């Protein structure tokens with residue numbers, strides 16, 4: 001069913017993607033990009049953390065939602081968010097406080113490391129990282145399938161549980177822009193599957209939701225693929241000159257679901273064109289990942305990547 005006209009997103013961005021060696025570090029700590037006037041996507045630098053997560057800020061009339069605080073100390077992110085909120089509220093009338101909710105796509109360390117920097121921020125709620133905290137904050141009565149509405153003031157978000165990678169993973173849908181944020185559950189990279197049964201159900205629900213709501217963009221927190229089908233950058237990569245966009249289509253979400261169905265019951269690393277599923281945490285997954293990571297780290301430190309062609 002066609003809804004109201006969506007605010008278009010500027011997703012054509014050249015993202016910072018790390019530096020070819022420790023002697024070439026040149027990325028700023030954060031890249032801040034306005035996808036739309038009140039929709040901001042931030043990437044943390046690979047020079048600071050190989051995780052280089054994406055962090056989303058959605059601003060409404062009465063409050064804002066920050067999804068994740070990144071993989072390093074949050075002082076820089078806090079200053080950035082304060083500036084963005086100040087700009088957004090500069091023309092606001094009335095004297096009610098403008099609130100900030102700091103929530104997480106899920107509770108893994110590379111998404112919550114900056115939380116402490118927000119603890120003393122006025123008019124701010126930092127949601128805890130466990131499922132019980134998430135359920136309590138959003139008021140779920142039927143986790144994970146219930147779709148809860150969050151009102152930012154003139155901007156309505158929908159939130160539901162998407163366990164499988166992490167027990168407290170949530171998806172956030174921004175009706176205004178047609179953006180569905182899937183955290184570390186679906187993105188162009190390695191999906192680490194903690195609970196295959198939960199992920200099968202999650203992917204079914206994500207696809208059904210996206211189809212029903214007319215989702216236009218699917219976004220995750222990382223990029224680990226190259227533009228070569230089936231080829232990911234090694235774990236821990238500090239330089240990704242040939243990475244694809246973090247934005248995906250609903251078709252690709254559907255393809256990810258279909259792909260996962262074929263491998264869900266087989267522990268190991270399963271490569272598809274634009275996604276890799278790592279099922280389980282046994283040696284079949286960890287040994288090849290860590291071996292590649294070690295080689296990549298040595299090459300990066302020696303400056304060998306600086307000479308490598310970008311494909």
Ligand SMILES: [Zn+2]
Pocket residue numbers: 051053108110111184221222
């Ligand atoms: Zn992550």
